[in-house]
Amino acid sequence: MTRPMENCGFATALRAIEGKWKVDILCELGTAARRFGRLRQAIPAISEKMLAQQLRELEADGLVSRTTYPETPPKVVYSLTERGAALNVAAEALCQWGLRYGDDAGQVEARAVASA
Template identity: 50%
Template sequence: MPQRTYTCGLDAAIAVMGGKWKGLILFSLGEGPLRFGELKRAVAGISERILILQLREMETSGLIHREVYHQVPPKVEYSLTDFGASLNTALAPLGEWGEEHMDRIVALP
């Protein structure tokens, strides 16, 4: 498999967290580990199928950790890795910018 090349750091970061949902999932997990149902409620509007796909991609890229507890009923928790927490920290200023300019963004055609 050929190695990916990026034009800059922003290009690399967007490749890891690209898409509408990953940032919201990272933000939700920033408070601590969550189970699947809790994540689905925390990320309003995401379908179960898309959440599953995004969680798999994020686990593969090392952003989140999936902990399976072997008990009845089965229990699975998702949490941020150090790598994911560092990306979450980097995204915080972007979220603050969005909050600050929300009215203007909503008014865009």
């Protein structure tokens, strides 16, 4: 027997962005394709190891593409795929919700921390 949430599109979308830094990475790539170093500069709190890991996961999920140019040293550029761009568009509604109900969302955050 399947649970109701297993086939829920919302749950699928949440699993795609699961991880502390994926939303930040998707937002940055939503403005322009970027090299690894530029992404690292744009998200200063993320470690290089975590950025590399999150990018690999986003690439495996088909949300980010990695293009390597045959130069010395090699040039690698990350960009959103069509699927990743569509997820960013869908996430915009959640961003607007957070802006509108930010004070209430703080209560949700406090409950999540307290129950952890």
